[in-house]
Amino acid sequence: MxxxxxxxxxxxxxxxxxxxxxxxxxxxxxxxxxxxxxxxxxxxxxxxxxxxxxxxxxxxxxxxxxxGFLPIYLGPTLMAALWWYVMLKIIRISKANRITSIADFIASRYGKSQILGGLxxxxxxxxxxxxxxxxxxxxxxxxxxxxxxxxxxxxxxxxxxxxxxxxxxxxxxxxxxxxxxxxxxxxxxxxxxxxxxxxxxxxxxxxxxxxxxxxxxxxxxxxxxxxxxxxxxxxxxxxxxxxxxxxxxxxxxxxxxxxxxxxxxxxxxxxxxxxxxxxxxxxxxxxxxxxxxxxxxxxxxxxxxxxxxxxxxxxxxxxxxxxxxxxxxxxxxxxxxxxxxxxxxxxxxxxxxxxxxxxxxxxxxxxxxxxxxxxxxxxxxxxxxxxxxxxxxxxxxxxxxxxxxxxxxxxxxxxxxxxxxxxxxxxxxxxxxxxxxxxxGIFWKGGTRTGAIWGLAAGFLVWLYTLLLPSFAKSGWLPITFLSQGIFGIDLLKPQQLFGLYGLDDTTHCLFWSMLANIGCYIGISLLQRPNAAEHSQATLFVDVLKQSSATAGSRFWRGSASIDDLLALLGRFLGPERARDAFAVYARSRGEKPNQAPAADADLVHYAESLLAGTIGSASARAMIASVVDEEPLGIDEVMNIIDEASQALAYSRQLEQKSRELEAATNELRGANQRLQELDRLKDDFISTVTHELRTPLTSIRAFSEILNDNPQLDTGQRAKFLGIIIKESERLTRLINQVLDLAKIESGNAEWHSSEIDMREVLEDSVTAVSQLFKDRNITLEIKAPPELPLIVADRDRLMQVMLNLLSNAAKFCERPDGRVNITLMRQDDTLRVDVTDNGIGISPSDQKIIFDKFRQVGDTLTQKPRGSGLGLAISREIISHFGGRLWVTSTLGEGSTFSFTLPIKASSKFEVSGLKLDQKFGT
Amino acid sequence: MKPKKILIAEDEPSIVLSLEFLLQNAGYEVTVTRDGNEALRMSEREKPDLIVLDIMLPLLDGFEVCRRIRENETLGHTKILMLTARGHESAIEKSLALGANAYMTKPFSTRELVKKINELLTTAAA
Amino acid sequence: MALFLLGCLLFNYPLLSLFAGQGEIFGVPLLYAYVFTVWALLIGLMALVVERRSD
Known part of the structure; x- marks a missing residue:
């Protein structure tokens, strides 16, 4: 029985x-x-x-x-069809983060928020x-x-x-x-x-x-x-x-x-x-x-x-x-x-x-x-x-x-x-x-902690009001009028016919209103704000879990160092000393290291310790505890307690700090680079001054020497006097030219040069420049020819400056072309959106190493066996500045012994750079 | 007495011209060269009593020419006067360290130059 | 995913209403028979898909 x-x-x-x-x-x-x-x-x-x-x-x-009992089992059946995707994701996330409960899961997702976990x-x-x-x-x-x-x-x-x-x-x-x-x-x-x-x-x-x-x-x-x-x-x-x-x-x-x-x-x-x-x-x-x-x-x-x-x-x-x-x-x-x-x-x-x-x-x-x-x-x-x-x-x-x-x-x-x-x-x-x-949280990175808190709270309150409290009312523990008349007798607030919604059973009614409030708050508030660093990193960790390898998942976002003893002691407090030691030994073994030979407390170990701790006291608290020993600052655990409810913020801070220090490092590198460039510039400036000095002293030396000679030797014959005076005059001119060019270059480089731009016909400029140097070329027996197509678009530039460039190029060409059959050709053509000018000579040519430096200031290249070329050494530097001012390019191609071609291009359309200077110009001349 | 020989190593034609005039005027036998290599060759051949040596010479700079001359025992008696267009202390020190006997900075006083050359050559004779 | 949607469709209005009336199959009420048949079918399909995928 x-x-x-x-x-x-x-x-x-x-x-x-x-x-x-x-x-x-x-x-x-x-x-x-x-x-x-x-x-x-x-x-x-x-x-x-x-x-x-x-x-x-x-x-x-x-x-x-x-x-009617069946939906409770049909629902899970349908859900199981989605498990492959949804549940797998949750399992992966939980394993990677040692999540031990649903509260932990939600808290962890939204920046390891203790408030959310508690809620x-x-x-x-x-x-x-x-x-x-x-x-x-x-x-x-x-x-x-x-x-x-x-x-x-x-x-x-x-x-x-x-x-x-x-x-x-x-x-x-x-x-x-x-x-x-x-x-x-x-x-x-x-x-x-x-x-x-x-x-x-x-x-x-x-x-x-x-x-x-x-x-x-x-x-x-x-x-x-x-x-x-x-x-x-x-x-x-x-x-x-x-x-x-x-x-x-x-x-x-x-x-x-x-x-x-x-x-x-x-x-x-x-x-x-x-x-x-x-x-x-x-x-x-x-x-x-x-x-x-x-x-x-x-x-x-x-x-x-x-x-x-x-x-x-x-x-x-x-x-x-x-x-x-x-x-x-x-x-x-x-x-x-x-x-x-x-x-x-x-x-x-x-x-x-x-x-x-x-x-x-x-x-x-x-x-x-x-x-x-x-x-x-x-x-x-x-x-x-x-x-x-x-x-x-x-x-x-x-x-x-x-x-x-x-x-x-x-x-x-x-x-x-x-x-x-x-x-x-x-x-x-x-x-x-x-x-x-x-x-x-696992499919949308935009969900924020505040959104989740409000969504949950709102849904929960609606549930409390429309389902739980009525259950008390029906049992007589709350006045039944609560149900029939609503709170304070307001009809619209009847718990089971909220806002007049009726015709649904209690559960459906509650589900509708609570989900509406919950989802509305969650999405609405999340959209209104940006996730902070901690939320963002957790969101990425959760949403992209299937893309990450599980081993590296947590520590990716964390860098830090701590003493192993501290970690061990901390873990020991919560797990018991023996279990903590065992856990570290297991870790060491998994890394192929000997248990007693403590591995360096690298980011992985810190993360490992944190996840162990998370299993015992929850991820939000674990983060705070670990932060207390990992932090290099003399921040005691006691102080950490004060901010424990802001654990996620502490995390955010540490990430921000890390970010800041990375930025600082980058800035330092930049500064170091800038400093190096400055030093380089300084050295260049020194060189420049020293070179200018040298270039100035040379004509000055001649002028002074001959002046003194003329002064001290009144007995000189007229022929000699004339010759010496001629040298003085020539060297004075050279000095003047040099000073002008230095000033010119300085103005162009500092952006203070005046540009008088207008629409110009490039062919005219070339012809004028040829006329200007024709005597020089005739003296040296060098043939000079222009080849240009009949019709070419106008360009907008400073005519005098372009003349300056052409004269520089032509005089250079003449300088290097002193031979019986010397010839120089000027070719003008259209190339895409630019006009291109080539000045080709059949002179001595320029070696590849010299090609690189001739545009530098005071770099003169010449047949040093015979004589240095006359010139300041600034001509090409100035020409290049002028051409690039108008948005063009100046370069040289040359074969040693066969001649050189100096080419430049100028855009047909006015460059924006020009328009700016043109504007400046109008203002200058308009007033 | 045979006039003393002076070699001018300088690449600026007008400066060469002035030096040539000044030193001939002072009674010296003057030879001119325009680059460093030639300066060395001419020194060995001519065995000048003094070289007026510009630092910024093509092919081989004045410092190097100075150093090599000092290495050459047959040129032991040759005085060296460096000419520099750079007023740097370092250039002057370097010249003297390499064995130059005197230096002058461009632009120079012609009287001082001649005076200095005279002095150098007189001491040598004494 | 497709199975989930199929299930949602089969287990809801209006398809469900087609079988909600009178009638029986082999002595079993139509609705009861329908729900359980579809259920069994769904489980079978899920097993088929999952087992094939894990091979």
Whole structure:
């Protein structure tokens, strides 16, 4: 017989078995031979999605709304089709950043924001509490029912005293104890619990088998197969309606919104994130899970409707809650072993959920809520404690108890007013609020922290107002007028018909308004601002995760150095000294270094330490802690506590600093280069002055010498006197010319030269220049010819300056062309948008090395064996300045011994440079 | 007494002309060269008593000519007067270090030049 | 991705409404049969795609 003792014993035996599995799983994991490292276990662990909601609640839902229970499972099926893309991305990101919870994920994405992490945690705790209450309700109800075996009696709802007098409270506390034992036996940097996953997978198997067992029993033992049940049900009018959509089974809108809701829930429920992302051993397991997990859902749902119909027909006239059919049908058929199996299955469904969910929540509460606050309280002097791992575990255990007590309180206060599924939907809607921040966060780089905070807050408040508070109102804990008349009696603010929107069910209504507020704030505010450096780098890290190699992902954005001892000490505080040392040894080994021979604390090691720490205290806090030891400045950890809530800003600062120092380095290099150029210029200037001096002294020497000679030798004959005076005059002219040219060049170079531009015919300029030098050429017997096409466009330039250039080129040509058959040709032609002038001689030519320097100031090249060419050495330098002033180019081609060609081009269209000087000119002459 | 021989190594024609006039006027036998290489050759051949040596000479500059002459023992008696158009101390120091006996900066005083040459050649004779 | 869209289409109005009425196949109500058949089909297709891709 089924006595209370048997049931309790069986329950404990079952839990003991779970422990054994968990223990074995952990042992194998420690030995490096993971039992969960296969896709089947992974898919089964995902089935932690199916809680007592599924196990008991689906039948209840089916009994009132037909196939209306199905969207909750169709949504995840559809989502699984997208996992390949979305889930893979989330897993990659989480692994690369050692993200251990959904709060951590969101906080990390938006610049490692502690505020965001805290906000997500608060939303989750409040949002998930009803869900945990649901499990408590299921266990408690099923326990009371099976206790009455063989009678089928619904448990007495009223009158149970709070806490100590209530079975449910003990159940909650037992669950807390299980969870603490399962999940917080030790700290792990990755927050992975292999044993737990193994146990959860086992539970998934048990609940599936139990449910299918009942299904088979109802369908094939109580009735003759599917057809029989449906045929009989069709004969009952109320039941017939359940087989169709639209009427009793709910509208299409509800159907669609539930599908959507469950799509989000399968991704973002803390326990789903825990098993799918955090506990994922190998991302390839996702492949199989993509179809295995939907298959599991399919299997556990196929008998829901038959059981519901069977229950409704069997317990006609009511009195038995449809949520309990799974258990009560076997009981009514006198099947104690099956009933016990079902009870165990239900227990599996509930405990699996509670354990994983509370572990995930407690990690978040600890890392994202409590620790940041505690670390900030200076008087606690936490940072000086050598080992904080005990404290961390304590906080988590405390959080587990608190969460379960909250769940119990919700159950006690509001649990009776709702069916299992409705309670669950409240939680689903809360979790859905994370969708914009997460989905947006991994696909859109523009999402900002402020946008995410406001989006979440807005969505959460709407959820609170339209779904959670009404649940309290319906249970009588808030005045019911809150529902019927709205807050302060304002009709438009009726929580379930917000702004007059009605016709939707509660969940859809809440989903619509909360998503509108959430997405609106998230996108709107994000668009209004630019992400700061920390947000931007995290955004890139997240959005582009599939493009990065996972090894380098985090450290790319971080450069720093720290002493290994500091890092080790810091890690030791949170992980415990031994684990910290082990972790460093593992790191050293992975890098092929000896464990004791400490590797240099390079960026990779710092990043490694940070990610280890992130696993334990959350990424935002970890960043702040690491920054305190990595920073070179004498910044104590105490000071870091002050800015811990601005951890992301600290990060931004350090990046900005880094950026600044890079800029500084670049500027320094530029300065150094500029200095070198200045020195070079200075040297050139010295050379120039020295050369000018030399060039000035030479004619001056002659002038002075001959003047003195004439002065001291009055007896000289007239012929000599005339000769000496001629030299004086010639050298004076040379001096004058030189001084003029130096001034000219200085003016051109400094931009102070006057340009008198007009439209000119280049051919005329050439002809005039030829006329000017014709005597010189005639004297030296050099032929001079112009070749030019008849029609050429005019150009705009300074005529006198061009003459200066031509005379310079022609006199140079004449100088180097002193030979019997010397000839110089001037060629004018059009080349693209320019006019080109070539002055070609058949003189001695210029060597390639000299070609480079002849345009420099005072560089004279000549046949040094005979005589230096006469000239200042400035002519070509000035000519080049003139030509380039008009946007042209002057260059030389030459072969030694065969002659040289000096060429220049001038643009046909007026250059902008000219227009500017032309303007200056107008102003000058206009006034 | 045989007139003393002076070699002028200078590439500016008008300066050469003035030096030629001045030194002939002072009673010296003057030879002229316009580049460094020729200056060396002429020195070896003519064994002048003094060389008026411009620093900025084509092909081989005055410093180099000075150094090589000082290396040549057969020219031990030859005095060297450097002419420089650059008033740099360094040029002067360098000239003296290389073994020049005196220097003059362009533009020079013709009287001083002749005086200095006279002095140099008188000391040599004594 | 295509499967996701296909699923969304098949599991929603208006296609769903075609099967929401009376009628049965092999004694099973039409709607029930439709949803579960499509579901099974979808899982099968997903398995096919995924397994083929991972080869």
């Amino acid at each position: 089924l006595t209370g003792a048997t049931i309790v014993l069986a329950s404990f035996a079952y839990v003991g078995l779970l422990f054994a599995i968990a223990y074995y799983g952990d042992k194998r994991a420690d030995a490096g031979r993971s039992i969960i490292a296969n896709p089947y276990i992974y898919a089964l662990s995902l089935a932690v999605y199916c809680t007592s909601w599924t196990f008991y609640g689906s039948v209840g839902r089916a009994a009132t709304s037909g196939i 997500v945690t608060i939303i989750l705790v409040i949002g998930i509490v009803p869900y945990i209450a649901l499990q408590l309700k299921a266990i408690s109800t099923s326990f009371s029912i099976i206790l009455k075996y063989p009678e089928v009696v619904m448990p007495d709802k009223a009158g149970a005293p709070l806490f100590l007098g209530d079975n449910t409270f003990y159940i909650a506390m037992l669950l807390a104890a299980f969870t603490i034992l399962f999940g917080t036996r030790h700290l792990d940097a990755t927050e992975r619990h292999e044993g737990l996953v193994a146990a959860v997978a086992f539970e998934s198997l048990v609940k599936l088998l139990a449910f299918i067992a009942v299904g088979l029993f109802v369908t094939f033992v109580m009735y003759n197969g599917f057809g029989d049940i449906f045929n009989r049900a069709a004969e009952v009018p109320q039941l017939n309606a359940l087989l169709m959509l639209g009427g009793a089974s709910g509208s299409y809108t509800t159907w669609a919104s539930l599908t959507f809701l469950s799509m989000l829930a399968i991704m973002f429920l803390p326990r789903q994130f825990q098993v799918a992302v955090v506990e994922n051993v190998d991302e390839r397991h996702l492949n199989k899970a993509i179809w295995l997990f939907p298959l599991y859902l399919f299997a556990i749902n196929i008998f829901v409707l038959p059981i519901a119909l069977g229950g409704l027909m069997h317990f006609q006239g009511g009195g038995v809650d449809a949520d309990t059919f799974v258990l009560t049908l076997p009981m009514a058929q006198q099947q104690p072993m099956l009933a016990l199996f079902v009870f165990i299955g239900g227990l599996s469904a509930a405990t699996g959920m509670v354990i994983v969910e509370t572990i995930a929540l407690s990690t978040m509460v600890c890392n994202d809520l409590v620790m940041p606050v505690l670390l900030r309280m200076k008087w606690l002097r936490l940072t000086e404690r050598p080992d904080l791992s005990g404290l961390l575990l304590g906080i988590r255990r405390g959080a587990i108890v608190v969460i379960l007590v909250l769940g119990y309180l919700y159950f006690y206060l509001a649990g009776e007013a709702y069916a299992l599924v409705s309670i669950g939907l409240i939680s689903f809607s809360a979790v859905a609020q994370f969708a914009p921040a997460i989905i947006g």
